[in-house]
Amino acid sequence: MAGQEGKPNVLFLLPPGWDALSKALFGHQAFNSFLHGKDHYAPQQIDYFVGFRPPHGFLKSLPRLKAIFSLGAGVDGFLRDPEFPRHLPVVRFVDETLQREMAQYVTMHALIIHRQQRAFDAAQRESTWKQRMLARPSRDVRIGILGMGDIGAVTAERLLMFDFQVFGWSRSRKTVPDVTSFAGAEELPQFLASCDIMVCMLPLTPETENILDAKLFAGLPQGAWVMNVGRGGHCKEDDLLAALNSDHLGGAVLDVFQTEPLPADSPFWKHPKVTVTPHIAGITDPRNASAFVVDCVTRAQSGAPFKNVVDLTRGY
Numbered sequence: 001m002a003g004q005e006g007k008p009n010v011l012f013l014l015p016p017g018w019d020a021l022s023k024a025l026f027g028h029q030a031f032n033s034f035l036h037g038k039d040h041y042a043p044q045q046i047d048y049f050v051g052f053r054p055p056h057g058f059l060k061s062l063p064r065l066k067a068i069f070s071l072g073a074g075v076d077g078f079l080r081d082p083e084f085p086r087h088l089p090v091v092r093f094v095d096e097t098l099q100r101e102m103a104q105y106v107t108m109h110a111l112i113i114h115r116q117q118r119a120f121d122a123a124q125r126e127s128t129w130k131q132r133m134l135a136r137p138s139r140d141v142r143i144g145i146l147g148m149g150d151i152g153a154v155t156a157e158r159l160l161m162f163d164f165q166v167f168g169w170s171r172s173r174k175t176v177p178d179v180t181s182f183a184g185a186e187e188l189p190q191f192l193a194s195c196d197i198m199v200c201m202l203p204l205t206p207e208t209e210n211i212l213d214a215k216l217f218a219g220l221p222q223g224a225w226v227m228n229v230g231r232g233g234h235c236k237e238d239d240l241l242a243a244l245n246s247d248h249l250g251g252a253v254l255d256v257f258q259t260e261p262l263p264a265d266s267p268f269w270k271h272p273k274v275t276v277t278p279h280i281a282g283i284t285d286p287r288n289a290s291a292f293v294v295d296c297v298t299r300a301q302s303g304a305p306f307k308n309v310v311d312l313t314r315g316y
């Protein structure tokens with residue numbers, strides 16, 4: 001199946017639901033391998049790839065590929081492929097809507113924790129009218145963001161609007177009004193000791209894999225909460241369970257897991273101190289994604305530089 005003469009061929013590897021997008025965007029020179037099956041495009045014709053987590057080895061099978069456009073903010077789904085073609089530019093989706101949704105998720109759960117809403121939900125289930133005082137005002141609740149990047153910065157802003165104290169940890173020091181910035185491995189212990197609620201918003205890289213482990217949990221104050229909206233690969237899940245079961249941690253809010261979908265027999269599903277959501281903290285909006293892809297292809301074709309190119313050495 002040939003593309004239009006002189007026009008780029010763009011391959012989408014997207015689940016159902018995105019078919020209309022792929023058609024609307026590029027007409028017949030776009031191929032969605034989920035829609036058409038792999039017999040409907042010739043790997044040697046494909047110029048650009050759009051997706052999130054292609055199967056390992058897949059990109060290597062596209063010899064003419066010039067660039068990869070990630071529909072996620074995180075690009076670990078590409079870079080963890082041992083056969084990933086590392087000479088190609090990877091452009092990641094950096095989107096205000098996505099950032100705001102992530103910030104909403106974190107702020108909502110911070111408020112649920114702070115306002116003890118889970119206890120009121122439990123009381124309602126038993127038709128019990130039981131008033132509780134707030135343990136402390138929100139200005140005394142310290143929230144630490146692990147990964148003060150594009151999403152972390154917007155999240156910090158939103159948390160400050162509810163008077164929480166906000167701390168950030170990143171590789172480089174940040175200057176964000178009203179946010180205390182910690183940087184680098186040597187300042188991690190000080191950062192952890194400052195967290196009543198710790199939120200992981202890191203990219204998954206060889207350096208950050210399994211960073212949420214027994215040692216890190218031990219560095220958090222007794223009763224602290226952990227939220228993971230980064231990647232499941234950040235968390236040693238057995239260590240998290242042990243820290244919850246020993247009552248060192250107050251609870252956990254988990255949107256991402258080592259195995260997704262979360263297996264039916266995972267202890268997290270029914271754990272009384274855990275909230276589970278199915279990787280929905282921030283969902284890529286197909287309309288914004290289509291504008292992103294059009295922009296990327298237009299730039300590539302005109303020779304203009306891409307925005308938000310991933311640094312493959314850092315891994316994010």
Ligand code: NDP
Nearest residue numbers: 073074147148149150151170171172203207229230281282
């Ligand atoms: P950015 O690249 O903008 O930010 C990453 C941040 O992490 C930066 O502040 C960076 O530090 C810091 N960082 C990276 N490596 C280290 C390290 N080794 N030590 C300390 N700090 C480090 O990413 P985004 O904010 O756009 O996205 C973050 C992640 O959120 C994504 O990679 C993805 O995994 C996750 N995500 C999850 C979603 C969900 O639905 N659950 C949706 C969207 C994203 P520095 O600034 O100094 O470079």
Ligand code: OXD
Nearest residue numbers: 071072073074282284
């Ligand atoms: C992302 C995601 O990285 O959806 O954007 O997890």
